[in-house]
Amino acid sequence: xxxKILGSGCANCKKLxxxxxxxxxxxxxxxxFEKVTDYKDIVSYGVMRTPALVVDEVLxxxxxxLSVEDIKKYL
Amino acid sequence: xxxFINSWFNDQILKMxxxxxxxxLLVEKVFKLSVEDKVGAGVHFFIYDTIKIIILLxxxxxxxxxxxxxxxxxxxxxxxxxxKGIRGNILGALLGVVTPFCSCSSVPIFIGFVSSGVNLGAxxxxxxxxxxxxxxxxxxxxxxxxxxxxxxxVIAGLLIGIIGGYIIDKxxxxxxxxxxxxxxxxxxxxxxDMSQKQRFHFASTETKSIFKRVYLWILIGIGxxxxxxxxxxxxxLVKVAGPENPLAVxxxxxxxxxxxxxxxxxxxxxxxxxxxxxxxxTSMSFVMATTALSLPEMMLLRRVIKSKLIWIFIVITTxxxxxxxxxxxxxxxxxxx
Numbered sequence: 202x203x204x205k206i207l208g209s210g211c212a213n214c215k216k217l218x219x220x221x222x223x224x225x226x227x228x229x230x231x232x233x234f235e236k237v238t239d240y241k242d243i244v245s246y247g248v249m250r251t252p253a254l255v256v257d258e259v260l261x262x263x264x265x266x267l268s269v270e271d272i273k274k275y276l
Numbered sequence: 277x278x279x280f281i282n283s284w285f286n287d288q289i290l291k292m293x294x295x296x297x298x299x300x301l302l303v304e305k306v307f308k309l310s311v312e313d314k315v316g317a318g319v320h321f322f323i324y325d326t327i328k329i330i331i332l333l334x335x336x337x338x339x340x341x342x343x344x345x346x347x348x349x350x351x352x353x354x355x356x357x358x359x360k361g362i363r364g365n366i367l368g369a370l371l372g373v374v375t376p377f378c379s380c381s382s383v384p385i386f387i388g389f390v391s392s393g394v395n396l397g398a399x400x401x402x403x404x405x406x407x408x409x410x411x412x413x414x415x416x417x418x419x420x421x422x423x424x425x426x427x428x429x430v431i432a433g434l435l436i437g438i439i440g441g442y443i444i445d446k447x448x449x450x451x452x453x454x455x456x457x458x459x460x461x462x463x464x465x466x467x468x469d470m471s472q473k474q475r476f477h478f479a480s481t482e483t484k485s486i487f488k489r490v491y492l493w494i495l496i497g498i499g500x501x502x503x504x505x506x507x508x509x510x511x512x513l514v515k516v517a518g519p520e521n522p523l524a525v526x527x528x529x530x531x532x533x534x535x536x537x538x539x540x541x542x543x544x545x546x547x548x549x550x551x552x553x554x555x556x557x558t559s560m561s562f563v564m565a566t567t568a569l570s571l572p573e574m575m576l577l578r579r580v581i582k583s584k585l586i587w588i589f590i591v592i593t594t595x596x597x598x599x600x601x602x603x604x605x606x607x608x609x610x611x612x613x
Contacts, residue, residue: 244391
């Protein structure tokens with residue numbers, strides 16, 4: 202599983218990545234993390250609000266820092 | 277009758293005079309200080325203002341966020357794609373007020389708009405109006421100056437956005453947008469409709485996050501305001517920034533622009549400044565200028581717009597704010613607000 206965090210690197214993006222890592226650890230699954238900071242790439246997912254979460258190339262959520270529980274639902 | 281209800285609403289609900297009386301009792305009976313006194317007045321202002329702002333911010337940001345859950349930027353973009361000309365500027369400015377976004381999203385929003393064909397002028401109307409009419413500033417204004425001043429503030433902010441975007445449109449400044457923006461093939465996103473439960477959830481998380489972001493600045497502002505209550509000499513301020521000084525608005529605006537980061541702390545200050553004799557328009561310009569032009573946002577936008585257009589954006593907004601300040605001062609002079 203490839204999990205991408207889209208965002209310019211602001212505090213919210215870091216928090217989302219942290220939560221996503223926790224969710225992965227709690228579910229005990231294997232996942233690779235990637236940060237997407239280039240605006241061209243961010244917009245190519247149709248994202249207008251950062252941070253956004255992409256799981257296996259599917260956009261799951263944008264514009265909010267999801268909680269660990271919420272992220273688990275998307276994995 | 278309606279005048280009575282109106283003033284009761286302003287005084288008891290927005291300004292919370294009942295709370296002021298309650299805190300006065302606390303200061304006088306428990307702390308044994310007189311509110312006529314410098315220290316007593318400062319303590320009263322600090323406690324009363326803090327409680328009032330916490331109550332108002334929590335309730336009203338929740339309500340505003342709920343309304344905003346109906347206007348995600350993706351939907352805003354679709355609405356803006358369809359209109360052209362001045363109507364695009366009007367709609368852009370209006371949507372700028374109701375569409376929620378934090379300044380770290382201003383670049384993806386800009387790219388999303390422009391690359392999908394939204395007119396550059398309408399995009400700027402959106403980008404100018406959005407930070408000027410800031411939700412927390414709106415609420416603080418309502419509680420300190422009543423609905424009339426707040427309404428004019430909103431209308432003035434909208435006009436600055438509309439006219440600013442219109443000028444950018446007329447001068448065909450598209451050449452100052454980094455060319456890669458037009459090459460991006462932004463994918464359409466389908467925004468799933470939210471259930472009522474999700475909207476409430478959105479509103480409560482928004483409230484929490486806005487609160488976390490602003491409370492420290494507001495406390496600092498109230499603190500300085502409380503201090504000024506006792507120690508700032510009235511006659512000095514009236515002389516420097518009172519209604520008599522024709523340059524006061526310009527000075528207040530230019531001074532405020534680099535203060536961007538603690539925008540919201542300026543509103544508790546504005547109330548004290550107006551009490552001490554500063555003209556309302558001058559203090560409004562000060563407040564607007566601190567929220568409208570944020571340096572971090574300009575730096576982010578620099579990645580998609582060339583410096584020249586950023587400067588045009590700054591100049592238009594600054595002139596707009598100065599103009600609005602004078603408008604308020606004239607209205608105040610003729611007792612219209």
